[in-house]
Amino acid sequence: DAGVIQSPRHEVTEMGQEVTLRCKPISGHDYLFWYRQTMMRGLELLIYFNNNVPIDDSGMPEDRFSAKMPNASFSTLKIQPSEPRDSAVYFCASSFSVGNSLPQHFGDGTRLSIL
Amino acid sequence: GQSLEQPSEVTAVEGAIVQINCTYQTSGFYGLSWYQQHDGGAPTFLSYNALDGLEETGRFSSFLSRSDSYGYLLLQELQMKDSASYFCAVRDRAHGSGNTGKLIFGQGTTLQVKP
Numbered sequence: 488d489a490g491v492i493q494s495p496r497h498e499v500t501e502m503g504q505e506v507t508l509r510c511k512p513i514s515g516h517d518y519l520f521w522y523r524q525t526m527m528r529g530l531e532l533l534i535y536f537n538n539n540v541p542i543d544d545s546g547m548p549e550d551r552f553s554a555k556m557p558n559a560s561f562s563t564l565k566i567q568p569s570e571p572r573d574s575a576v577y578f579c580a581s582s583f584s585v586g587n588s589l590p591q592h593f594g595d596g597t598r599l600s601i602l
Numbered sequence: 603g604q605s606l607e608q609p610s611e612v613t614a615v616e617g618a619i620v621q622i623n624c625t626y627q628t629s630g631f632y633g634l635s636w637y638q639q640h641d642g643g644a645p646t647f648l649s650y651n652a653l654d655g656l657e658e659t660g661r662f663s664s665f666l667s668r669s670d671s672y673g674y675l676l677l678q679e680l681q682m683k684d685s686a687s688y689f690c691a692v693r694d695r696a697h698g699s700g701n702t703g704k705l706i707f708g709q710g711t712t713l714q715v716k717p
Contacts, residue, residue: 518703530645530689530707543704578644582703588635588650589693589703595644 489513493579493594501602505567508597511560512581520591521554521564522578530578536562537584569601604628606708608690613714614680622675622711624690632693634666634673635705640686648675648688677713685715 492511500506512519520535534544539556547554551570556562566573576598580591606626614620624634633652637645651657651666651673663676677684687710694704 520704529709532704532706535704537703580645584703587652588633588647590635590647590650591637591645591703591705593644593646 491579491581491592491594493577493597495597496595497598497600499600499602500569502570503568504601505565506569506573506599506601508564508577508579508599510562510564510579510594512562512579513592514560515583516581516592517559517584518582518589518591519556519562520580520582521562522580522593524576524578524596525574533564571601574599574601604692604694604706606690606692606706608688608708608711610709611712611714613716615716616680616682618680619676619678620680620713622677622688622690622713624673624675624708626671626673626690626692626708628671628692628694628706630694631668631671634664635691635693636662636664636675637689637691637707638686639689639710645689680715682715682717685713687712 494509517538521533524530533546534554536556554564576596578593578596580593582589582591608624635650636648638648639645649664656665661678666673689707689710691705691707
């Protein structure tokens with residue numbers, strides 16, 4: 488089975504540009520999470536969806552960040568305008584809502600560098 | 603608020619046993635999970651404890667004491683490939699009794715296994 492698929496794997500762009508990160512969750516999973524990982528702040532939850540509906544976006548750092556999930560198989564995280572401090576690895580993860588342990592399955596991440 | 607504490611680094615030799623501790627403070631607790639992340643890779647699920655006691659999965663075991671807000675990950679018969687970062691994560695139980703699936707991650711413990 489295919490895991491969580493993220494694109495692009497690497498993104499290098501200049502400050503002020505719009506950045507769009509994409510995620511395809513595992514089929515059948517009804518939770519989708521966006522995380523940001525940096526050395527200083529560790530793994531931070533930005534936003535998560537349940538059945539395509541945003542449930543908690545309290546981790547989104549600023550209005551420059553937005554996320555959408557138009558359907559069960561696709562989500563985007565957009566940064567506009569981008570700044571150098573947004574440089575990080577962005578992970579998407581998905582999980583079931585049914586069960587006990589509810590493991591989250593992570594994609595390979597997008598390594599974002601803002602120059 | 604919610605916070606998790608775990609050691610930043612642990613070093614051990616091949617074949618040894620190592621224990622990575624995690625203490626947590628949460629407004630609502632649903633369970634303690636452990637994830638492994640190799641350098642540059644995606645976090646992967648290792649184990650989950652909802653009830654007090656020890657859960658064993660091969661060379662890895664995880665323990666939880668809810669009264670002490672404490673858990674640990676035990677790695678036995680260490681191998682070089684176990685060198686990685688290990689994260690404890692608490693499942694958020696906000697919004698009443700609903701199982702949100704949301705995880706709050708600790709800062710991670712970097713395990714270095716030496717020959």
